[in-house]
Amino acid sequence: MIFYELYLRSFYDSNDDGLGDFLGLKNKLDYLCNLGIDYVWLLPIMKSPAFHGYTVSDFYEVNPVYGTLEHLKNTLKEGHEKGLKFVLDLPINHVAVSSEWFQKALKGEEPYKNWFIWANEKADLDEIRHWDDSKIWQKIGDKYFYGIFGPASPDLNFENPELWNEIKKIFKFWLETGFDGFRLDAAKHIFDFDIEEMHFKYQHEKNVEFWKEMTKYIKSIKEDAIVISEVWDAPEIVRKYEGIFDIGFNFPIAEDLKMTLKKESPSEFNKTLIKCIPEYLPDGKVLSKSGNFLTNHDMTRILSDLKDEEKVKLGFSILYTLPGVPFIYYGEETGMKGIPKDVNFTEDSQEPFHWYENGFGPGQTEWKGYKFNPPYSGESVEEQKKDKNSILNTVKSLISFRKNNLWLENAKVEILNFDENVVELRGYDQLHEIIAYYNLKSSISSFFLQNGQELLSIGNNYIENNVISLAPFGVHIIKKK
Template structure:
């Protein structure tokens, strides 16, 4: 499986209003096929007042700037014909302030008034969330509601079981529309509040109970549906949710890999593998597949972070040669840049996809100015397609390699050796085995090459008889048997 995280507003515009839309995606399905993508993770497309779509005002209605439900069904149908499956991002932890549910709750209407958490005398109105200084209690009129993600996002109160049924109705609606599964936003936040003490508190056991019931329902509608979780936390917390979801995003490996590449530290790379994907080591057991990625819509784009195209290529090479499921965020394949202010202001990592080198043309979205990706910066599809060594063409080669070796998804790894420059890794299952060499340094590294058939070579690597001169940040993969 090869996943592509796609932000519709920034992708391709079919009606010249400057905004990407569903018909635009339909026109560019062949681009995804050309890239090698077979699964698309579509960021929220439901009606929302927010540019990012994560505050939903109506879960059963398509955002009109993107099109309508018929457009959804058409693009999914066409994508399916081309071998592409689609996973919808569903942020059900909270709604928009403009949501009909919340507006009725403000008026005291049943059952909606009980679907949210309201402050009482126990509440500390100055309580702040643990990852920054943002308050968790949000004022509206003369009331305060619990909104862990800010004043635009009233949290739903999932102690109310009738709300569980409403969420099931939402899942069924989008499965019936043709989606092949869901990405579940903020999965650990369904139960993150203690109404006894009126304070923030993760309740992972309750979260697990909720998600087991929801996933059982999803699978009863479409047995082959894929369910992907977002649990952004330390490995010990992520493991509390293993086995519930088909795929769990591996945030620890994303963060550790980027630090490893910046520091060019082979020791840290080995420690990262041991810490972040132990389920794929010889004695490990896989309960949920590891969703491996470098960046997403909440993060600094990879080229802005690493500041080196060669390190970016190395990073993608690692992702596409490790077991688990590889994900790529739209625009990373053409070297787009972007640095969000923080998780509350992510526009700068969601700039329009660059189809043209001058930044403008048919289908080009223009909803946001080019802050990080100005015209003639070399990070357009038009320009990248011409250069065989561009990030785009390297990513294409990596995806082709991975699709030709799809057994890697469920493989095991052995760390065979490492020195100050190179890590040597064995990736294998019962029938297949490859040896991957990763050079984490800016200098060449030479060594004796074991017998085998070359499967992948990234960088200006040189073979001289039995010796391999691995290029700076180069990767070499051989089939061992």
């Protein structure tokens, strides 16, 4: 499985209003198919006052800037006919202030007033969340509501069973609309507040029970629906949720792999595998597949982070040769740049996708100015297609390699060797075996190759008499004979 995270507003515009939309996606399904994508993960497309869509005002309506529900259904239907599947990003732990649910709750209407958490005499109105100095209590009129993600996002109170039933209706609605699964935003935040003591507290056991019931329900509606969780935390926390979801995002490997590339350190690479994907090491056991990625919509784009196209290619090469499920964020395949201010201000990592080198043309979205990706910056599809060594063509080659070796998704891995320059990685199952060589340094490394058939070579690598000169940040993969 190859996943593509897509921000619709920035992708392709079908009606010349400067905003990407459902029919624009329909017009560009072939681009995704030619890239080799299997699943399109759509960031929230429900009705929302926010550009990013993560504060939902109506879970049963599409955002009108993207078109109509019929436009969406037609797009999903045509995508299915082309072999694509679609995953919907559903942020259910909070709503928008403009949500009918919250507006009725403010008026004291049943059952909505009990669907939110309101401050009482026990509440410390100055309590801040643990990752920054933002307050968790938000004032509106003469009331204070709990909003861990800020004043635009009233948190829902899942202590109420009727709310669980409402969430099930939402899942059912979107599955019947044509989606093939869900990406579950902020999965550890369903129960993150102690209602008795009135303070912030992760309650992972309650979260686990909630998601067990929801995933069981989702699969009762659509047996092959795929469910992906976002638990952004340390490995020991992430593992509390293993086995509930089909795929769990592996934030630790994303962060550690990028740091390894920055340090150009084979020893750090070895530590990263042991720490972040132990379930794929020889004695490990996979409960939920590892969702492997380099960046997403909340993070600095990979080229802005690594500042070196060859390192970016190496990062993708590692991603597509490791077990688990690879994800790519739209525009990373063409080398888009972007540095969000923080997780509350992510516009700068969600700039318009460039189809044309001059930045303008039919279907080009223009909802935001080009702060990080100006015209003639070389990261358009038009320009990248011309260069066989471009990031785009490298990613296409890697996806093609991956799809020719589908067994890698469930493979075991082990580090055979590493020195100050090169990592030698073995991937295998009962029927297959490959050896991957990664040069983590900015200088050429020469060594004897094991006997085998060449499957993939990234970089200006040179082989003579079974000795390879591996290019700086180059990759060479062989199939063992």
